[in-house]
Amino acid sequence: MEHxxxxxxxxxxPEEIKGFSVSAxxxxxxxxxxxxxxxxxxxxxxxxxxxxISLVGPGLGMVPRAMEGVxxxxxxxxxxxxxxxxxxxxxxxxxxPPVPAGASGAVARYRWIxxxxxxxxxxxxxxxxxxxxxxxxxxxxxxxxxxxxxxGLAFFGVPLxxxxxxxxxxxxxxxGPVTAxxxxxxxxxxxxxxxxxxxxxxxxHALYTRSMLAxxxxxxxxxxxxxxxxxxxxxxxxxxxxxxxxxxxxHDGAQARLVAMGxxxxxxxxxxxxxxxxxxxxxxxxxxxxxxxxxELRNLVRGIHPPVLADRGLADAxxxxxxxxxxxxxxxxxxxGRPEMPxxxxxxxxxxxxxxxxxxxxxxxxxWIDIRYDHGMLRLTVTDDGQGGADASRGTGLRGIERRLATxxxxxxxxxxxxxxxxVTMELPCVLSSPKTTSF
Amino acid sequence: MRIxxxxxxFLLRDGLVRLLEAYGHEIVAAVDNxxxxxxxxxxEQPDVAVVDxxxxxxxxxxxxxxxxxxxxxxxxxxxxxxSQYVEPLYARELLGSGGRGVGYMLKDxxxxxxxxxxxxxxxAEGGTAMDPEVITQLLMxxxxxxxxxxxxxxxxxxxxxLAQGRSNAGIAQGLFISEKAVAKHIxxxxxxxxxxxxxxxxxxxxAVLAYLEQ
Numbered sequence: 016m017e018h019x020x021x022x023x024x025x026x027x028x029p030e031e032i033k034g035f036s037v038s039a040x041x042x043x044x045x046x047x048x049x050x051x052x053x054x055x056x057x058x059x060x061x062x063x064x065x066x067x068i069s070l071v072g073p074g075l076g077m078v079p080r081a082m083e084g085v086x087x088x089x090x091x092x093x094x095x096x097x098x099x100x101x102x103x104x105x106x107x108x109x110x111x112p113p114v115p116a117g118a119s120g121a122v123a124r125y126r127w128i129x130x131x132x133x134x135x136x137x138x139x140x141x142x143x144x145x146x147x148x149x150x151x152x153x154x155x156x157x158x159x160x161x162x163x164x165x166x167g168l169a170f171f172g173v174p175l176x177x178x179x180x181x182x183x184x185x186x187x188x189x190x191g192p193v194t195a196x197x198x199x200x201x202x203x204x205x206x207x208x209x210x211x212x213x214x215x216x217x218x219x220h221a222l223y224t225r226s227m228l229a230x231x232x233x234x235x236x237x238x239x240x241x242x243x244x245x246x247x248x249x250x251x252x253x254x255x256x257x258x259x260x261x262x263x264x265x266h267d268g269a270q271a272r273l274v275a276m277g278x279x280x281x282x283x284x285x286x287x288x289x290x291x292x293x294x295x296x297x298x299x300x301x302x303x304x305x306x307x308x309x310x311e312l313r314n315l316v317r318g319i320h321p322p323v324l325a326d327r328g329l330a331d332a333x334x335x336x337x338x339x340x341x342x343x344x345x346x347x348x349x350x351x352g353r354p355e356m357p358x359x360x361x362x363x364x365x366x367x368x369x370x371x372x373x374x375x376x377x378x379x380x381x382x383w384i385d386i387r388y389d390h391g392m393l394r395l396t397v398t399d400d401g402q403g404g405a406d407a408s409r410g411t412g413l414r415g416i417e418r419r420l421a422t423x424x425x426x427x428x429x430x431x432x433x434x435x436x437x438x439v440t441m442e443l444p445c446v447l448s449s450p451k452t453t454s455f
Numbered sequence: 456m457r458i459x460x461x462x463x464x465f466l467l468r469d470g471l472v473r474l475l476e477a478y479g480h481e482i483v484a485a486v487d488n489x490x491x492x493x494x495x496x497x498x499e500q501p502d503v504a505v506v507d508x509x510x511x512x513x514x515x516x517x518x519x520x521x522x523x524x525x526x527x528x529x530x531x532x533x534x535x536x537x538s539q540y541v542e543p544l545y546a547r548e549l550l551g552s553g554g555r556g557v558g559y560m561l562k563d564x565x566x567x568x569x570x571x572x573x574x575x576x577x578x579a580e581g582g583t584a585m586d587p588e589v590i591t592q593l594l595m596x597x598x599x600x601x602x603x604x605x606x607x608x609x610x611x612x613x614x615x616x617l618a619q620g621r622s623n624a625g626i627a628q629g630l631f632i633s634e635k636a637v638a639k640h641i642x643x644x645x646x647x648x649x650x651x652x653x654x655x656x657x658x659x660x661x662a663v664l665a666y667l668e669q
Contacts, residue, residue, distance in 0.1 A: 302566055309563045313540055322540045326515035335544040338668075341598045 032214045040210025044159065046099050046217045047152045053092055054149035060084050061141045068124045078124045079114055082134060085141045086111065092224050100221035107133045108230050108238030132234055140227040151220045158209035161185075165202015169195050242421075250422040261315065268311035276304040324363050328353045332363050333384055341374050342382045342399065349387040352447030358423055362386075362395055362443060365416045365427075369397045369439050372412055377401025377437060393443045403435035416441075456502040456579055460485040461492040461518055462537070463510050471505065471565065478572055489517030496525040496532065503579040507562075508538040508545065519545055526552040533578045537562045541588045547668055550583075555657065558584030558620070573625075583620030583660045590618045593667040602648045610647070613640040618667060620660045 032039070063084060067077035086107065096102040112131040115123075128138050168175070168184050172195035176182040182189045184198035230238075283297040316322070324332035330348040337344035353359065366384060373382050379401030386395050405413070406429070417427045425443035458480050462468040465487075472482050484495035488511045496504055504525075510517040522534045533556030536549060541561055549557045558578040564586065565571045574584035594615070597603040606614060609630075616626040623641070627634040641659070645652055648666050653659040 305566065306563045309561075317540070322509075322538075323542050323544060326509075331544060335542055338543045338547070339592050339596045341596045 032218060035211050037210060039214050043213030043217050044155055044209065047155050047213050050152035050217065050220055051149060051156065053088065054145050054152060056088055057141050057148065058145035060088055061145060064138065064141060068121055078127060079111060082111060082128065085137050089137050089140065089228055096221035096224050100218045102221035102225055104225045104229050105235060108234045133230055136228060143227065147223065148220065151216055151223060155209045155213035155216045158205050158212060162202045162205030162209060165198045165205065168202065169199025172198055246421045249418045253419060261319065264315050269308045272304050272308035276301050279304065320360060321363065324359065329359050329362055330386065333366055333386065336367055336370055337384065340370050342379050344370065344382040344384060346384045350447065351388065352449045354393055354445040354447055358393065358443055358445040361419055361423055362393060365420060365441055366395060366397060368412055368416055373399045373401065388447060391444055393445050395441045396438060398436055398438045400436050403431045403437050404433045405429055405431035405437050456480045457483045457499065459483055459495050459499055459501040459504045461506040461510060463487045463507060474568060487511065489521040492518065493521045493525055497528065503533040503535060503575055505535050505537065505575065508536055516545065519548065523548065523552050531555060533581065535560065535575055535578045535584060541586045543589055543592050546585065546589050550664060555581045559589060560584060560586045561588055577620055582657050585619045585664065587615060587619055590615050597667060605647050606644065610640050610644050613637060614644050614663065617641060617660060618663045622656050
């Protein structure tokens with residue numbers, strides 16, 4: 016199950032809008048206008064879905080494609096709600112339901128949509144949004160338009176009224192200069208009202224979107240359980256693979272060398288009286304075997320849990336990585352404490368793997384690593400100025416990192432346009448312990 | 456020489472004491488934790504300290520930190536750090552605590568007694584003893600450095616020995632070439648890396664290490 020669609024955008028806790036400010040108002044109006052466009056888009060997509068359902072043809076036809084379009088639009092709206100109003104709308108619990116084979120006709124299509132609660136919700140939303148969403152978003156803009164119209168009437172309301180045989184501005188009948196000016200005043204009053212209303216309308220709009228799109232507690236719970244089951248089996252697999260690798264390395268490496276050493280020493284013992292010269296050579300060989308065995312053990316331990324990480328924690332361990340990386344790497348860290356050891360280790364190996372990728376594939380001249388912690392999230396970004404074009408869905412390495420981070424509910428996002436730069440962002444929820452202090 | 460030794464493994468500590476005494480050195484203190492180490496260093500002011508990086512109670516980098524603390528008081532205290540692993544990061548911190556009389560070696564090197572004692576002697580005389588492994592790791596990241604790439608194979612070998620802190624005579628012996636040839640290679644290395652010729656063995660070692668660490 017794909018769970019990496021989690022928000023990586025900044026989400027502020029939603030706060031009530033207070034008071035009046037012109038800048039907030041103009042920003043609100045801009046947002047409201049953009050939301051109107053999304054209502055238009057929803058109209059287009061609702062037409063697409065409706066026609067896909069009613070089109071004559073076997074099977075489900077275009078319906079899943081149309082619903083995918085709806086889903087991407089709803090994702091956009093989620094993002095806007097989070098960015099503009101700090102309203103967090105949980106993402107869909109899972110992907111679109113699978114397309115059944117052999118179902119045919121409009122009923123089957125309709126049933127396919129209704130089979131999955133989230134798809135059903137999105138279907139209802141896309142039908143309603145061109146009206147409800149558009150109304151909410153358009154309200155402050157309508158106030159502006161009508162205000163401008165009122166002000167205009169102050170200047171040319173009288174001749175217009177004559178031409179049109181009577182003219183009303185809202186509740187004011189325009190019959191002469193006085194009423195025209197009144198219309199202008201009323202119109203002018205609506206402009207600040209619009210500025211006041213715009214941010215509130217945008218926020219209402221976000222709340223309405225949430226009420227339409229948010230999955231129910233049960234669905235979230237079910238998807239969470241599924242996610243946990245997947246990540247747990249992934250974690251167990253990863254662990255097992257690791258243990259097998261360690262076991263094999265020990266068996267083929269240090270263990271074999273120690274056996275060879277024992278044999279060499281045994282041979283040396285037998286030759287001690289007969290051929291002291293040969294014994295010297297054998298002893299040198301035994302010493303070489305011992306340092307080779309040590310070297311292999313060292314590398315093995317580094318692969319399990321690097322000493323710097325154990326000694327100093329994530330920041331210094333990543334600095335040490337940067338020190339031996341062929342690509343010039345700058346590290347900035349802002350960590351008030353140490354994450355728990357498993358998280359620290361996962362983060363370290365993720366950064367290590369990404370740096371290896373950078374050195375191998377990116378043809379980068381420089382790389383930047385940034386590690387910070389806020390709102391219970393450890394956030395790591397690795398940026399390089401290489402050729403870009405890295406793809407999380409194709410690279411097995413990135414998939415592996417993603418799976419390992421998922422064990423800790425972490426997510427990974429790759430932004431890598433062709434020609435670069437590439438930016439890999441990872442987020443891991445965790446708590447920090449205060450750093451250990453020593454007597455020196 | 457008067458030596459303070461810090462090592463928590465009993466077997467290794469005992470072995471080191473015997474080895475060093477066999478070569479006629481005096482072990483003025485043999486301790487097994489960071490706090491005791493710091494105390495003996497200040498009290499004994501030894502000619503050289505031989506210290507394991509990982510010491511109780513936390514088994515992290517207490518040895519290194521005790522040494523850095525001691526060198527803040529006594530910048531000229533010669534120290535040879537021993538570790539199961541070498542980390543360029545720790546080498547940098549050690550070198551940053553004043554460039555004289557520091558060494559950082561893998562524990563395995565003690566199995567080669569003469570090499571190990573040579574390192575202790577170099578450090579005690581105010582020189583540098585860097586483990587070849589540290590140099591290898593630092594060179595690894597310099598793969599793309601044009602200046603390093605322009606070195607000949609022989610010059611690169613000389614550079615590795617030089618960065619470990621060997622003298623011209625030592626390098627000549629190790630590579631089976633004449634001292635004159637070593638001097639020639641070294642001046643060529645300094646030219647290619649764009650370093651100013653430094654007088655004194657240790658100064659040039661530090662210059663090379665600083666270059667590798669950039």
